[in-house]
Amino acid sequence: MIRYWIVTLYLLISQAVLSQESDIGFISGQLEVDTTWDRSVYLSHIPTFEDQYAMSSEMIVSETIMDSLGNFTFDLSFLPTSIQLFRIHITKKGDSRASLIIGGNDENHLLFLANRESQIKLHCAPATPPFDSAVFFNSTLNNSFNQITRTANRTRQKASNSSAAKRRFIENKLREDLLLFADTVTLPLVSLYAVYVSGIDANTSEYQAWRSSFLGKWEKENNAYFKAFRNRIPGNDKTNYLLWSMGAFVLLSIGFLLGKFASSRKKKAINSLSVQERRVFELLKKGVSNQEISEECNIGISTVKSHVSNIYSKLNIKSRKDVMDF
Amino acid sequence: MLSMLIVGFMTYGQGQGQNASQQQQQQDPESFFTSGREISFADDSKGEEITIEIEKDTRIFELKIYTIIEKGRVSVDIYDPENNRQGKFSVGTQLNSGKNERASGEFSKHLREPIAGKWRIKISPSGASGRINIETSFVQ
Numbered sequence: 001m002i003r004y005w006i007v008t009l010y011l012l013i014s015q016a017v018l019s020q021e022s023d024i025g026f027i028s029g030q031l032e033v034d035t036t037w038d039r040s041v042y043l044s045h046i047p048t049f050e051d052q053y054a055m056s057s058e059m060i061v062s063e064t065i066m067d068s069l070g071n072f073t074f075d076l077s078f079l080p081t082s083i084q085l086f087r088i089h090i091t092k093k094g095d096s097r098a099s100l101i102i103g104g105n106d107e108n109h110l111l112f113l114a115n116r117e118s119q120i121k122l123h124c125a126p127a128t129p130p131f132d133s134a135v136f137f138n139s140t141l142n143n144s145f146n147q148i149t150r151t152a153n154r155t156r157q158k159a160s161n162s163s164a165a166k167r168r169f170i171e172n173k174l175r176e177d178l179l180l181f182a183d184t185v186t187l188p189l190v191s192l193y194a195v196y197v198s199g200i201d202a203n204t205s206e207y208q209a210w211r212s213s214f215l216g217k218w219e220k221e222n223n224a225y226f227k228a229f230r231n232r233i234p235g236n237d238k239t240n241y242l243l244w245s246m247g248a249f250v251l252l253s254i255g256f257l258l259g260k261f262a263s264s265r266k267k268k269a270i271n272s273l274s275v276q277e278r279r280v281f282e283l284l285k286k287g288v289s290n291q292e293i294s295e296e297c298n299i300g301i302s303t304v305k306s307h308v309s310n311i312y313s314k315l316n317i318k319s320r321k322d323v324m325d326f
Numbered sequence: 327m328l329s330m331l332i333v334g335f336m337t338y339g340q341g342q343g344q345n346a347s348q349q350q351q352q353q354d355p356e357s358f359f360t361s362g363r364e365i366s367f368a369d370d371s372k373g374e375e376i377t378i379e380i381e382k383d384t385r386i387f388e389l390k391i392y393t394i395i396e397k398g399r400v401s402v403d404i405y406d407p408e409n410n411r412q413g414k415f416s417v418g419t420q421l422n423s424g425k426n427e428r429a430s431g432e433f434s435k436h437l438r439e440p441i442a443g444k445w446r447i448k449i450s451p452s453g454a455s456g457r458i459n460i461e462t463s464f465v466q
Contacts (some may be wrong), residue, residue: 053413054416099429102415102434161438
């Protein structure tokens with residue numbers, strides 16, 4: 001009886017341990033590369049899509065060695081629960097661990113999405129560049145994600161070998177396809193990645209309406225990837241808004257103070273006029289001629305001229321127009 | 327401080343009237359030109375822009391940019407004559423790590439019938455020490 005309970009207890013504990021182990025996230029893969037490549041494989045965290053072509057050893061979160069058959073595994077159990085962007089890369093022998101090759105036959109990296117629960121299997125058949133034939137198993141998310149990379153890489157390669165005129169058509173078609181994909185896919189980071197790969201420049205007005213609609217669709221997405229994208233769009237950056245508002249306030253205040261200062265100077269200048277000069281000044285402002293002023297004030301023309309001259313001098317102006325604008 | 331130094335400079339094109347040290351191979355009926363530049367910087371934060379003039383009848387253009395950094399960070403942006411960004415990358419070392427480390431980035435692009443005009447390579451270092459090699463090849 002005791003033996004029965006011990007066996008049962010052992011089986012229960014084993015099952016619990018096994019079930020716990022099976023929940024641990026990982027990415028394992030097989031990579032068949034030639035001898036010019038080092039056997040180390042690196043896993044980097046990419047904090048925003050802006051950084052997908054950034055390389056620094058600070059970004060490397062894990063490192064492992066491929067076995068003789070090219071098999072490698074990364075434990076992902078230390079990752080956060082939210083889906084994040086990662087990059088696997090390998091290096092040429094003798095290169096620094098933080099080396100990134102973009103384009104050409106030696107492109108050395110592959111992007112993918114994961115969190116601590118991801119259990120991803122990757123297979124890369126012999127190809128040039130090494131990750132060109134990458135296929136993900138058990139991951140719909142990464143199959144969609146990788147589909148974008150592969151489609152874009154292949155189409156751009158085709159475009160680069162086409163004539164300039166044809167290239168424009170191919171690139172435009174790719175952009176439209178990627179934006180359509182971004183519009184219809186239900187996975188937010190995959191959708192955002194398609195937008196980045198499409199190359200629509202956040203600073204041009206051409207796709208402004210499209211971007212607004214895109215951001216409206218994903219307005220609840222508040223992760224670093226969407227925040228970085230929102231910040232690229234003029235008018236979407238809250239810091240910029242604040243700076244603009246502060247700038248406008250400062251300019252308005254300066255304008256108000258300058259206006260007040262000018263008005264006070266004018267008032268002071270008018271107060272410096274004699275009673276008669278002030279009367280002449282009011283008539284000048286109405287556009288009245290010297291003759292009419294003479295008749296109105298019952299003074300001679302020469303006296304009017306003398307008052308006008310004094311007014312010009314005291315108010316530091318040069319003409320009747322200046323009087324009317326004063 | 328602002329000591330960006332062009333230590334190697336080779337240019338392409340007989341008509342350009344520039345350096346005689348250009349590496350040029352003539353393969354009739356096509357002309358094949360290659361050129362290379364090396365830019366070194368030491369604790370540098372001053373941006374630099376390199377222009378590459380592509381003539382109208384250029385059939386193939388190949389651009390390779392290789393950057394190696396021992397300190398700081400450098401970003402490289404590549405623009406075509408229509409101001410469309412054709413590529414970008416950045417490499418950096420860990421801040422205040424105190425260790426000897428290197429980071430490198432390599433970018434390559436191959437284009438048939440590239441847009442003629444001035445292609446710009448914008449280099450933005452930030453307290454960076456290292457070097458950048460720019461290699462260009464043209465078939466006309």
